[in-house]
Amino acid sequence: MHIPDGFLDLKTCVTTYLLSGAALSYGINKLKNNFSEKNIPILGILGAFIFAAQMINIPIGFGTSGHLMGGVLAMLVLGPWSASLIITSILVIQSVFFMDGGILALGANVLNMALIQVWAGYFIYNFLTKINFSDKLRIVITGLSATVISAVFTALELSFSNIVNLNFILAAMVGWHTIIGLMEGIITMLVLSYLKKTVSTQFELAYQKEGVKDA
């Protein structure tokens, strides 16, 4: 869902850069007081994994594909601010090195994927922990709904830029990203099940605590 340059107008680019910049600087300050040294290798490996996974587009039918965004996965492993930092780093490298997502649109891409998807996932997951059902289902629902919310924000930015009317694209964006989001939820659940079996004795995954803490 990387927005290329040309889709957003200047006011939307500037606004999203400012919003993302403000949110990230708040988050980094918060992380400075809470970040544990033992998280460093996980931060690096998770970033490399999500970058690699984002390169793999999976066909979802009807001549369309989707790939993992990874914000919910990172949030459930390391907590939301670390996740925002990981996804932002990925988006910067993709844009600056590989022309995946525009430079002017980077603020919007960070907002949609590193902030909205992560934080929507954080609130939805923690809300769902109050309801008693399987953790796997909870993770799939979180991945799905956070991806759809991120797609809605993308549609809002496109319409805010007057490139296309919101009514004209909202249903299509939500429709495609419901299928892509289901894939996001399932991949997130599978990766977390694997990590729970293999590394969780040495490293406590953020979602194994009573709800995910915010830093």
Next chain:
Amino acid sequence: MLKVNKYIYLIIAFIAFLAFLNPILSSSLPDGLEKVAETKNFINKAQDSFSIFEDYSLPINNELLSRGAAGLLGAIILYLLLLKIGKILSKN
């Protein structure tokens, strides 16, 4: 630091597998946003932006190798960048 877990080697091998084989594993179909931009007729507004490489390809004279190497390079850059950021954060 984490005690080295034997699974970490498997995870690293899997990341290298995905990154290097991305030209074979990845579908070239449009993603959700591109599909909407195509069907709603604004895909032609997309512009190339500045970037160091053209898409996911390094200047190597073999397409699979060029895209595979780009995937590996990106994954390594991210690993090193996040390690550095993590070290700066944990110093404070």
